[in-house]
Amino acid sequence: MKPFNLVKDIIAERGSIEEVYWVACGGSLIDLLPAHMLLERESRRIASSAYTAREFCITAPKRLGEHSLVVACSHSGNTPEVLDACALAHERGAAVVALTDDADSKIAREPLICWVYPWGADVPAGEVPSGIAPLIAAELLDQQEGYADLADLYQGVAVMDDVLPAARAKVNAELAGRFAALCREHPFLYIVGSGPNFCQTYGFAICSLMEMQWQNCCYIHSGEYFHGPFEVTEPGVFYFLQMGSSEFRAMDERARAFLEEHTDTLIVLDALDYGMDKVPASARAYLDPVLFYAMNVELRAARGKVFDHDPDYRRYMGVVPY
Amino acid sequence: MKPFNLVKDIIAERGSIEEVYWVACGGSLIDLLPAHMLLERESRRIASSAYTAREFCITAPKRLGEHSLVVACSHSGNTPEVLDACALAHERGAAVVALTDDADSKIAREPLICWVYPWGADVPAGEVPSGIAPLIAAELLDQQEGYADLADLYQGVAVMDDVLPAARAKVNAELAGRFAALCREHPFLYIVGSGPNFCQTYGFAICSLMEMQWQNCCYIHSGEYFHGPFEVTEPGVFYFLQMGSSEFRAMDERARAFLEEHTDTLIVLDALDYGMDKVPASARAYLDPVLFYAMNVELRAARGKVFDHDPDYRRYMGVVPY
Numbered sequence: 344m345k346p347f348n349l350v351k352d353i354i355a356e357r358g359s360i361e362e363v364y365w366v367a368c369g370g371s372l373i374d375l376l377p378a379h380m381l382l383e384r385e386s387r388r389i390a391s392s393a394y395t396a397r398e399f400c401i402t403a404p405k406r407l408g409e410h411s412l413v414v415a416c417s418h419s420g421n422t423p424e425v426l427d428a429c430a431l432a433h434e435r436g437a438a439v440v441a442l443t444d445d446a447d448s449k450i451a452r453e454p455l456i457c458w459v460y461p462w463g464a465d466v467p468a469g470e471v472p473s474g475i476a477p478l479i480a481a482e483l484l485d486q487q488e489g490y491a492d493l494a495d496l497y498q499g500v501a502v503m504d505d506v507l508p509a510a511r512a513k514v515n516a517e518l519a520g521r522f523a524a525l526c527r528e529h530p531f532l533y534i535v536g537s538g539p540n541f542c543q544t545y546g547f548a549i550c551s552l553m554e555m556q557w558q559n560c561c562y563i564h565s566g567e568y569f570h571g572p573f574e575v576t577e578p579g580v581f582y583f584l585q586m587g588s589s590e591f592r593a594m595d596e597r598a599r600a601f602l603e604e605h606t607d608t609l610i611v612l613d614a615l616d617y618g619m620d621k622v623p624a625s626a627r628a629y630l631d632p633v634l635f636y637a638m639n640v641e642l643r644a645a646r647g648k649v650f651d652h653d654p655d656y657r658r659y660m661g662v663v664p665y
Numbered sequence: 666m667k668p669f670n671l672v673k674d675i676i677a678e679r680g681s682i683e684e685v686y687w688v689a690c691g692g693s694l695i696d697l698l699p700a701h702m703l704l705e706r707e708s709r710r711i712a713s714s715a716y717t718a719r720e721f722c723i724t725a726p727k728r729l730g731e732h733s734l735v736v737a738c739s740h741s742g743n744t745p746e747v748l749d750a751c752a753l754a755h756e757r758g759a760a761v762v763a764l765t766d767d768a769d770s771k772i773a774r775e776p777l778i779c780w781v782y783p784w785g786a787d788v789p790a791g792e793v794p795s796g797i798a799p800l801i802a803a804e805l806l807d808q809q810e811g812y813a814d815l816a817d818l819y820q821g822v823a824v825m826d827d828v829l830p831a832a833r834a835k836v837n838a839e840l841a842g843r844f845a846a847l848c849r850e851h852p853f854l855y856i857v858g859s860g861p862n863f864c865q866t867y868g869f870a871i872c873s874l875m876e877m878q879w880q881n882c883c884y885i886h887s888g889e890y891f892h893g894p895f896e897v898t899e900p901g902v903f904y905f906l907q908m909g910s911s912e913f914r915a916m917d918e919r920a921r922a923f924l925e926e927h928t929d930t931l932i933v934l935d936a937l938d939y940g941m942d943k944v945p946a947s948a949r950a951y952l953d954p955v956l957f958y959a960m961n962v963e964l965r966a967a968r969g970k971v972f973d974h975d976p977d978y979r980r981y982m983g984v985v986p987y
Contacts, residue, residue, distance in 0.1 A: 362712075369892025383714055384724045390684075390712035392705055397888040398860065401912050402706045424888070531853045531881055538720065548883070554893035559853050559902070561870070561883030566719040566746070570691025571876035573981055580881070590723050601987050659895055665923050 344458045346478035353438045361410040365393040366428045371416035373546040377539035377629045378476035396424035400431055411437040416472050420448020442472050468503035468633050477629045492625040499626030506618035507637050514638050519645035525581050526646050532581040535598050537565035538591025539628050543635035551643040555654040565594040581608045585635050588619035589628035666780045668800035675760045683732040687715040688750045693738035695868040699861035699951045700798035718746035722753055733759040738794050742770020764794050790825035790955050799951045814947040821948030828940035829959050836960050841967035847903050848968050854903040857920050859887035860913025861950050865957035873965040877976040887916040903930045907957050910941035911950035
C-alpha cells in the first residue's frame with residue numbers, strides 16, 4: 344500500500360476529510376502521535392486528535408462521522424480496545440484505516456482498510472507505522488490543502504534507513520553500558536524530551552523500561568520540566584535526556600543546561616550526533632521519534648543483558664487474565 | 666466576569682470561533698485540560714488543542730488566526746512562556762483571554778481580555794480556572810451549536826462548593842496518614858487515573874509531589890496501564906489510584922481490580938465516596954479534577970507535616986536562574 348494512493352482513494356470516496364482520529368494503545372499509539380502533531384500544526388482545516396482506544400470509545404467525539412478518518416494501529420491485530428474503536432468508527436460512517444503486523448488477525452477481518460506492515464530492525468522506515476503515519480498525515484494535508492514540505496518528509500523517511508544502522512552501533516559503543524550500569528545503581532529514572540518526540544520519551548518509559556525491563560521510571564516534557572518537576576532534581580537522581588534535532592530542541596537545550604548544573608547523574612542522547620543532521624530540517628521533528636525508538640530498543644537490550652532480563656519476557660501481558 | 670458574557674462578546678466581535686487553543690504551563694495548563702476535552706468531545710465544528718506555552722510558540726499552528734480563541738492562564742501573570750504565547754496569538758489576530766490571579770502582573774498589561782481570579786480554599790469553584798475554563802468551553806459550545814448539558818455543568822460547579830469541605834475532612838481522616846506513611850517507606854510511587862481527570866493525575870505528580878515535596882513519582886493513564894506499565898506492578902510497588910465518578914471510571918475500575926491482585930501497596934481515592942454522586946452525571950467528568958485537585962492539596966500538606974517539608978518552599982523555582 345502507498346500513502347499517496349490510500350489518501351487519494353479516501354478523499355475520492357468521501358469528498359473531503361474534516362477530522363482525523365489517531366487511535367491505538369501503548370506502543371502503537373506512540374507511533375501515531377507525531378502524525379497527529381504534524382496535522383494539528385500544519386492544517387488550516389482538518390482537526391486532529393489522538394486517543395488511547397478505550398478512551399476514544401468512552402468519549403466518542405460528536406463530530407466523528409462520514410468526513411472523519413480514523414487511523415488505528417494494533418500490532419497483533421487482536422487488541423480488544425482497538426477493535427472496539429474501529430467498530431464504533433465504522434458504525435458512525437467514518438473511513439477507517441487499520442495498521443497491523445498480522446494479516447490473519449481479527450482486525451484484518453473487519454470491514455475497514457487494513458494495511459499489513461512487516462516488522463523487524465531491517466524493515467525500511469517507510470514501511471512501519473512510525474513512517475507510514477506521518478506520510479498519511481502529510482499526504483492528506485497535501486492533497487487537500489497543499490503541503491510544501493511533503494517531498495522533504497519522503498526524503499527524510501528514506502534517509503532514516505541510512506541513519507539507523509550507524510546510530511545503533513554508536514549508541515551501543517557510547518551510551519548503552521553506562522545506561523545499564525546507572526540502572527543498577529538507581530531504583531528509578533526520569534526520561535526527558537519534547538515535541539513530537541515526546542511520544543518516545545513516553546515510549547521509553549512505558550514500553551521499553553516498565554513493560555520490558557520492570558524498571559521504575561517517569562517521563563517528563565522538557566518544556567513542562569521548569570514548571571514543577573525540576574524541583575526534584577538533585578545529585579544522585581538519574582536523568583536520561585532525549586535531545587531532539589528539530590525546532591523543538593530549544594526546550595531540550597534549556598533542560599540540558601539545568602540538568603548539567605543540578606544533577607551528577609545525566610545521560611544525554613543528542614539526535615544531531617546520531618545522524619539526524621542528514622534529514623531535511625522540516626522533517627526532523629517527525630522523524631526524531633524513529634531514531635529514538637531505535638535507540639530505546641538498543642538501550643533496553645543492553646540493560647536486559649546486564650540484568651539477565653529478556654525484553655521479550657512478560658509476566659502479565661497475554662499471560663494472566665486482566 | 667461571567668463566562669456567558671465573555672463568550673457572547675467574543676462571538677459578536679469575531680462572527681464565529683473555529684478553533685480554541687488552551688495554553689499555559691504546569692499547574693495552570695492542568696486546569697485548562699478538562700475544558701479542552703469537553704470541547705473536543707462535544708463540538709461538531711470547533712477544533713480544540715492544548716499546549717504547554719513554549720511548545721505552542723514553537724509549533725505555532727497554521728490555522729491560528731482571527732477566528733481562533735486562545736485561553737491562556739498564568740497564576741502569577743508573569744510566566745514568560747505564556748506572555749510569549751499571548752503575544753503570538755495577538756499578532757495572528759486571535760481573541761486572547763488570559764486568566765491570572767494578579768491584576769498588577771505583566772499579563773494584565775497586555776492587549777488582551779484579562780480575567781483576574783481570586784485564589785484560596787474558600788473561593789467558589791466557579792471563580793477559579795478549573796471552574797472557569799469548562800464553563801467557557803461549554804458557553805462557546807452552547808452559543809454556537811447548542812449544548813444540552815450546560816445547565817448541569819453550572820449546577821455541578823455550584824455543588825462543588827458543598828462537596829469540597831466534606832471531602833477535605835474525609836481524606837484527612839481516612840487517607841492522608843497512610844499516604845504520608847507510605848511515602849516514608851517507598852522511594853517512588855505511581856499515580857493512576859484517566860479521562861479529563863488525568864490532568865490531576867499528572868498534577869498530583871508534577872506539582873504536588875515533585876515540585877512541592879521533592880517526592881519521586883510517575884503518572885500513568887488507567888487505560889494505557891494495561892498496554893505496558895502494568896508489567897512493573899508487584900508487591901512493594903506503591904500505587905495511588907484516582908477513581909473518577911464519570912463514564913471514564915470504567916478504566917479506573919479495571920486498573921483497581923488488577924492492582925488489588927498484584928500489589929500490596931495501594932491507596933484508592935474513589936470520587937463517588939467523596940461527594941461526586943451529588944454532581945449531575947453529565948458534569949462529573951469535568952469536575953472530578955476539581956475534587957482531585959483539592960484532595961492533592963490535602964495529601965501534600967499531610968506529607969509535608971510528616972516530612973517537615975513545607976509545600977510552599979522552593980529551591981529552584983523563582984530562586985535560581987534557569
